[in-house]
Structure formats: C-alpha cells, structure tokens
Amino acid sequence: MRLMVNLRRNMRVAVLTGAALLSGAAQAQTAVITADKMIDVFTGKTVDFPAVFVGPDGRITSIADARTVKWGSDITHINMSGKTLLPGLIDMHVHLDGPADIGGYRGLEFTDSFWGMTAVGSAQAMLKAGFTTVRNVGSSNRNDIGLKQAIQNGYATGPRIVPAGYALGATGGHCDSTFLPPSLEKSGKEEGIADSEDELRYQVRRQRKYGAEVIKVCATGGVFSRNTEPGQQQLSERELRVIADEAHQWGLRVAAHAHGAEGIKAAIKGGIDTIEHASLVDDEGIKLAVARPRPVWFSMDIYNTDYTQAEGAKNGVLEDNLRKDREVAQIQRDNFRKAHKAGVRMVFGSDAGVMPHGLIGGQFKIMVQYGMTPMEAIQAATRNAAQALDREKDVGAIAVGRFADIIAVDGNPLADVRELESVDAVIKGGKVVQ
Known part of the structure; x- marks a missing residue:
C-alpha cells in the first residue's frame, strides 16, 4: 500500500490499492465520490482526481487518487466527472x-x-x-x-x-x-x-x-x-x-x-x-x-x-x-x-x-x-x-472523519467565484440530494 499523507489540519489524501479495499483492510465503505478536481480549504490548493470514500455513518473514511484506486461493486459510485468538489x-x-x-x-x-x-x-x-x-x-x-x-x-x-x-x-x-x-x-x-x-x-x-x-x-x-x-x-x-x-x-x-x-x-x-x-x-x-x-x-x-x-x-x-x-x-x-x-x-x-x-x-x-x-x-x-x-470534527472541509457534505460545480470557483451562485450537485452525508 502506498500512502501520501497531508498532515495539515486533518486532511489525508491516501492512494489505496483495490486489493486493500476488497480485503477489508480499509474501513467499511458504502460510497465513493469521484471528480476531476477537489478544493482543499486548508491549503488553498486543488487536488486532482479525488476519490472520496464514505462510511455507513455518512462520514469520510479516506481520500484517494481515483486514477490508482479500485473499489468493489458493493460500493455506490457517485461520479462527478468533469466537476470540481468543494465542502458543503x-x-x-x-x-x-x-x-x-x-x-x-x-x-x-x-x-x-x-x-x-x-x-x-x-x-x-x-x-x-x-x-x-x-x-x-x-x-x-x-x-x-x-x-x-x-x-x-x-x-x-x-x-x-x-x-x-x-x-x-x-x-x-x-x-x-x-x-x-x-x-x-x-x-x-x-x-x-x-x-x-x-x-x-x-x-x-x-x-x-x-x-x-x-x-x-x-x-x-x-x-x-x-x-x-x-x-x-x-x-x-x-x-x-x-x-x-x-x-x-x-x-x-x-x-x-x-x-x-x-x-x-x-x-x-x-x-x-x-x-x-x-x-x-x-x-x-x-x-x-x-x-x-x-x-x-x-x-x-x-x-x-x-x-x-x-x-x-x-x-x-x-x-x-x-x-x-x-x-x-x-x-x-x-x-x-x-x-x-x-x-x-x-x-x-x-x-x-x-x-x-x-x-x-x-x-x-x-x-x-x-x-x-x-x-x-x-x-x-x-x-x-x-x-x-466549534464543529470542526463534523463539517467545513472534505477531510477524513467529517461528514461527506460536498458540492460540485462545473467550472473553477477559484478563477470565478460566481460558480457558487448555481451549484451543480449537492451531497449530504454521502448521499446526493440535488
């Protein structure tokens, strides 16, 4: 297993192998959210090709590189291809x-x-x-x-x-x-x-x-x-x-x-x-x-x-x-x-x-x-x-342990913040609600 860990403010980006996921070595997953990009609100940087894994309680269990990770058919795939993810x-x-x-x-x-x-x-x-x-x-x-x-x-x-x-x-x-x-x-x-x-x-x-x-x-x-x-x-x-x-x-x-x-x-x-x-x-x-x-x-x-x-x-x-x-x-x-x-x-x-x-x-x-x-x-x-x-353990970032409350937009809100005037998808607790 190869891991890349960003220790800043609880944000972990892990590259996990499909074997690890399927063998049960990883924490239980119910869904994975993938997109072209994800904004890290701690570093101010953009992460390419995120795969955000969500557990049964609606919280994020891991964040991986979607180009290298695999997941089983029992995991719901929420595909936000072409979009940028941000925290709810x-x-x-x-x-x-x-x-x-x-x-x-x-x-x-x-x-x-x-x-x-x-x-x-x-x-x-x-x-x-x-x-x-x-x-x-x-x-x-x-x-x-x-x-x-x-x-x-x-x-x-x-x-x-x-x-x-x-x-x-x-x-x-x-x-x-x-x-x-x-x-x-x-x-x-x-x-x-x-x-x-x-x-x-x-x-x-x-x-x-x-x-x-x-x-x-x-x-x-x-x-x-x-x-x-x-x-x-x-x-x-x-x-x-x-x-x-x-x-x-x-x-x-x-x-x-x-x-x-x-x-x-x-x-x-x-x-x-x-x-x-x-x-x-x-x-x-x-x-x-x-x-x-x-x-x-x-x-x-x-x-x-x-x-x-x-x-x-x-x-x-x-x-x-x-x-x-x-x-x-x-x-x-x-x-x-x-x-x-x-x-x-x-x-x-x-x-x-x-x-x-x-x-x-x-x-x-x-x-x-x-x-x-x-x-x-x-x-x-x-x-x-x-x-x-005082809810840093729950909301405010796409980070391990927090609720999978996530939005998706087509463009780059760091270049044009007006992208946030009309979001394209809303996920709450790992489930698409909009």
Whole structure:
C-alpha cells in the first residue's frame, strides 16, 4: 500500500490499492465520490482526481487518487466527472421561518403556524443552493428547533441546522416585538426579552433547555425593526458578558446582532463569539476584534441590500426600514473591506430571510469585490465557519472523519467565484440530494 499523507489540519489524501479495499483492510465503505478536481480549504490548493470514500455513518473514511484506486461493486459510485468538489457551504446567519417577500405589517395576514410551514421550503432552497449547514439565529415558536428535528428524523429535507430558538434582547429593543400598540400586545414580556442580568442568565438557560445550540442576542438596534436605530446600544457590556459567560459554561457559543460601533465593542469585550452585521464598526472595534485572545468572528451580510432596495417596498417593508437599509449598506461594505484587510476573522453570513434563501450564493462575488480572494470567500463559508461553530470534527472541509457534505460545480470557483451562485450537485452525508 502506498500512502501520501497531508498532515495539515486533518486532511489525508491516501492512494489505496483495490486489493486493500476488497480485503477489508480499509474501513467499511458504502460510497465513493469521484471528480476531476477537489478544493482543499486548508491549503488553498486543488487536488486532482479525488476519490472520496464514505462510511455507513455518512462520514469520510479516506481520500484517494481515483486514477490508482479500485473499489468493489458493493460500493455506490457517485461520479462527478468533469466537476470540481468543494465542502458543503455553511451560512452562519439565516432566518428559515422568514419569507423575504413578506415585509412590514403584511405579516399580520397570516396565522402563527404559517411561519413554521414556510421554513420547510426555505431549508430546501438553501440545501439546493449548496448550503449543507446553516446557523439559524432566532425564530418564533422555536420553528428552527422543530425543523431541525424533522430533518434529522426524515420528515423534511434540508441542511444541518444549528438553532438558536428565541433571540435574547431588551424590552423595546431589536429582538422585541416593536410593531404593535400596547392594546394588541400580549401581557408580560415576549419570549427571550430580559431587563436584568438574572433575567438574561435565565433566558440563556431556557433557550438551551428547549433545544438551542447557539445563543442569539441583540446588542444594538436594527434595520428591520421599528422604533430602533442600528447605532443604538441596547445591552451593556456587563449584560453581554453575563450572557457569554453563562452560554460558555453550558458549552454554547453566542452570536450578537450588533450594527453600532459601541455595541460591537461591548460585545467583543464581553466575550461574544460572533458579531453579526458589524455595519458601523470603527477602527477601535476592528483592533479589539483582531487582538482578542478568544477568537471573535465577523459575520457581515453585504449582499442582501441589493434585494431589499429593489423589492422591499413591493413586499411591504416600511419606508423607515428601507431608509435605514440605505444608510447602512455602503458603510457596511466599506467596513467589510477594512475589517478583512486588518485581519479580522470572517465567516459567511447572508441574513437569508431578508433576501430569498435560494439566492444567497450571490454574496460570494460581493465578498470578492470588497477585498477577499475567491479562496478566502470560500474559506469563510467552510473552514472558518466550522471553527466559529466549534464543529470542526463534523463539517467545513472534505477531510477524513467529517461528514461527506460536498458540492460540485462545473467550472473553477477559484478563477470565478460566481460558480457558487448555481451549484451543480449537492451531497449530504454521502448521499446526493440535488
């Protein structure tokens, strides 16, 4: 047996003989995926003629050279001849139960359970777009948790979901219900809303109790809420630290919605793991993000404004929300370039739901336009995202031990990242789903 081993970050490329496979010397295999090329997101290089072997549990058992390896007739051959393989993509900021074409008060046309029903189609659209893992940062009625359970148990089709349940926030803040008058609000606080450190700590525990795998908190005002401005800080550094400390104690990571500069800095100092949007970050905030010993990641949705400005009014989005969207959009893109250039760790986050879930692959070209190389943009949606999720043993790379979540495209995305706007095949756990 002749082996070629690349020790970088768990990536092994092995040249195995057919005799070894057939004799049972190799680990049990159920499928092999072959293609012309494969992108190694650790080295940034392309591997020619990969043969990716998958075990019964849907995880990769070995990676070989398809020109020299043989396999038995009992192994399913998934032939992607002429195509390039990449790891399944990861979107770190989605809202599966939020159709993009329903905005403002139009949401009142529908019953409460409607939103969970729409999440099923949204999940399918994201999977078809090549996103095999998504982090759902806030939902009503814990729709993301229910959908995750339905997908895991075979009742629905979709990506792997890292759910947050209800987002945490302050009374009257971005994560609270802000569109209705008091006479139409239910008595008591909305789920997830807290106004003291003890209440925030309780909400972390409550969300985890009912299935949350990440904690989402709103540190500043937002674009698509009412009576809040993106730059407003809505939780103190101390309150954010309480949330982060409590979540970390339970083994959970925390994502903070934070547009405003002061809220971003408070979230970084408070130990939050990912900063969502980061639109108005200032130089001090960028320096804090680069220097903090515990890694912090920016998830900046720099594509969706194209959709919201073109279609928002027709969809019912209020003019005040569109005004905030216009004011923030270019500043956020410029700050994306600045943060990336400074060395801030970046992950792919689209805010799908603000724009249609199936179109989010279009963000890659904007990430490249604003400073990333195609490989860096791909790494943001694979290697980096897996690190930020603390799921490096499962997703984010075509590597031994990880799930065989793989996409295929016709062209070379390192030459033209727009190849990722329309993927040709999607494999999840070693099975073709698109």
